[in-house]
Amino acid sequence: MLPLLLASQIREADAHTVAHEPIASIDLMERASKAFVGWFVNHFPDKNKNIAIYCGTGNNGGDGVAIARMLYDHGYEALSVKIARFSSRSTDEFDKNLARLKRLDVPLTEMENGDDLPEESNGIVIDALLGTGLNKPLEGEYEKLVKYLNSVKCTMVAVDIPTGFFADGEIDPDATILKADLVITFQQPKINFLLPESGPYIGCLEVVHIGLDEKFIRSLNSPYQLVEEKDIRAKLKHRKRFTNKGTYGHALIIAGQPETMGAALLSSSACAYAGAGLTTACIPENGLIALNNHQPEVMAIVRKEKELPDVDWPKFSTIAIGPGLGKDAASLKLFTRVLASFDRPVVIDADAINMLASNPDLWKHVPKGSILTPHVKEFDRLFGEHKSWWQRLQTGKQQAKNYDVYIVLKNDYTITITPVEKFYFNSTSNAAMASGGMGDVLTGIIAALLAQKYSSEDACIIGNYIHGKAGDELALPNRMYAVLPGRLITQLPVTMVKLMA
Numbered sequence: 001m002l003p004l005l006l007a008s009q010i011r012e013a014d015a016h017t018v019a020h021e022p023i024a025s026i027d028l029m030e031r032a033s034k035a036f037v038g039w040f041v042n043h044f045p046d047k048n049k050n051i052a053i054y055c056g057t058g059n060n061g062g063d064g065v066a067i068a069r070m071l072y073d074h075g076y077e078a079l080s081v082k083i084a085r086f087s088s089r090s091t092d093e094f095d096k097n098l099a100r101l102k103r104l105d106v107p108l109t110e111m112e113n114g115d116d117l118p119e120e121s122n123g124i125v126i127d128a129l130l131g132t133g134l135n136k137p138l139e140g141e142y143e144k145l146v147k148y149l150n151s152v153k154c155t156m157v158a159v160d161i162p163t164g165f166f167a168d169g170e171i172d173p174d175a176t177i178l179k180a181d182l183v184i185t186f187q188q189p190k191i192n193f194l195l196p197e198s199g200p201y202i203g204c205l206e207v208v209h210i211g212l213d214e215k216f217i218r219s220l221n222s223p224y225q226l227v228e229e230k231d232i233r234a235k236l237k238h239r240k241r242f243t244n245k246g247t248y249g250h251a252l253i254i255a256g257q258p259e260t261m262g263a264a265l266l267s268s269s270a271c272a273y274a275g276a277g278l279t280t281a282c283i284p285e286n287g288l289i290a291l292n293n294h295q296p297e298v299m300a301i302v303r304k305e306k307e308l309p310d311v312d313w314p315k316f317s318t319i320a321i322g323p324g325l326g327k328d329a330a331s332l333k334l335f336t337r338v339l340a341s342f343d344r345p346v347v348i349d350a351d352a353i354n355m356l357a358s359n360p361d362l363w364k365h366v367p368k369g370s371i372l373t374p375h376v377k378e379f380d381r382l383f384g385e386h387k388s389w390w391q392r393l394q395t396g397k398q399q400a401k402n403y404d405v406y407i408v409l410k411n412d413y414t415i416t417i418t419p420v421e422k423f424y425f426n427s428t429s430n431a432a433m434a435s436g437g438m439g440d441v442l443t444g445i446i447a448a449l450l451a452q453k454y455s456s457e458d459a460c461i462i463g464n465y466i467h468g469k470a471g472d473e474l475a476l477p478n479r480m481y482a483v484l485p486g487r488l489i490t491q492l493p494v495t496m497v498k499l500m501a
């Protein structure tokens, strides 16, 4: 797992590295700037292009000034440096780097309060105005400058973080923030980069390593963790000799209505393909032919209108309920019966989440360790409207603890929130997967993993990873515009076995 740090912890990690590596702060800045430049020169090789480097007077600005010197040394011909002297304060590292730059023949402008802004019309702008030291939303001269830069037609490349963007905490939707085409960030993605609010401000993200002390970073025990492939490799269990279908559990998927049978087919197929020993789908009577045709491996329990099916609940290893189920009285009765009859963790998705939202009394029957898989609208229906994703994380943390459940808040970087206040950000999946039914597939996968005796936490972490990885394997090399859930399902066993190789 890659621990994701708050801005305050990044400062601690910087300071710890400086004190214990040991390395002088100015040399750490040199290392960071060099890492930025290493990436930059490979991707922007045209040395005649205009490059304007906008620098604040803190350490982000210090990076900018060092970057200007290094680009000069690489032979970039059309550089200019613009210093925003909007405050009388500057850091030592900035001052030292400015003195070094002044020895070179790079045009330099200092902007003070009230000055006219320099004209930019083409080329690249490097944003080194403010970084993780941001402590309030932009206002005054900084706001004016960033608004101006957002209006010019240049390629914007931000150093570490787009100016005005908070690394963590709430993002005000009306705040002025630099819109970067590319952010080259140091050491690790900032937490807010993984939340949808970053969408308008970060076109593309690159992480470059600057050698901060990893042992120290791990010792901070951050609750925010980015799941990496090696974690999944360590968690996935091989199928052993002399095992049989009984070894891999029996999952029951309660889903579908006549108009939404597809959801039941997708979630139960995904469950079978993700390795459940047996999968049974509890479906409406008139979906039986479709199920038998679509996936003969899946068994059926038929729901007759308004009648509760007669089910031997405890024989199942796990139950997933919700995809396409509807919220009518019969569905509510069935959901209530499941919660009353089953005490192992269940997967609660889609309409089952909506029923829980409108019948909060049911919460007390939700088995401990159960998994809820809301997308953002379902999350807000369940826990109230939220103004920001940061707020949703805080609510998710409280509620997961309160009800002793896992909350899988779905998005680009789906977040598994645990009852012990951990946040696991998934690192796979892509926008080609934004297609109806994709969440039904995830529900089936998680149910399959629970049936195979993975813990609830691992079922969430592995389930999200392999779901997104299968989507990446299909979409990325083939440049697919859209990946349909049905196709993703058949990729799952391939994805899983590759992760065990």
Ligand SMILES: NC(=O)C1=CN([C@@H]2O[C@H](COP(=O)(O)OP(=O)(O)OC[C@H]3O[C@@H](n4cnc5c(N)ncnc54)[C@H](O)[C@@H]3O)[C@@H](O)[C@H]2O)[C@@H](O)CC1
Binding pocket: 011, 014, 015, 018, 025, 028, 029, 030, 032, 033, 056, 057, 058, 059, 060, 061, 063, 091, 129, 130, 131, 132, 133, 134, 135, 136, 137, 138, 139, 142, 159, 160, 161, 186, 210
């Ligand atoms: N040794 C280190 O600490 C390293 C720092 N690095 C760079 O340093 C950056 C952080 O530097 P700093 O902590 O100096 O901070 P910044 O350079 O981000 O900001 C400078 C100062 O601006 C002021 N400020 C904050 N918000 C403002 C606002 N809205 N309007 C006007 N002024 C505002 C604050 O006093 C802040 O300290 C990182 O993003 C990274 O680019 C890298 O060089 C790696 C090493």
Ligand SMILES: Nc1ncnc2c1ncn2[C@@H]1O[C@H](COP(=O)(O)OP(=O)(O)O)[C@@H](O)[C@H]1O
Binding pocket: 374, 375, 410, 411, 412, 413, 414, 429, 430, 431, 432, 433, 434, 435, 436, 437, 438, 439, 440, 441, 442, 467
């Ligand atoms: N733009 C995207 N980038 C990455 N993953 C996505 C994107 N859009 C959707 N997904 C994934 O697809 C799934 C969609 O779930 P959901 O909205 O519940 O779909 P549905 O209700 O249609 O089944 C989630 O797992 C989500 O992570």
Ligand SMILES: [K+]
Binding pocket: 060, 127, 128, 129, 130, 131, 158, 159, 160, 161, 162, 163
């Ligand atoms: K910046």
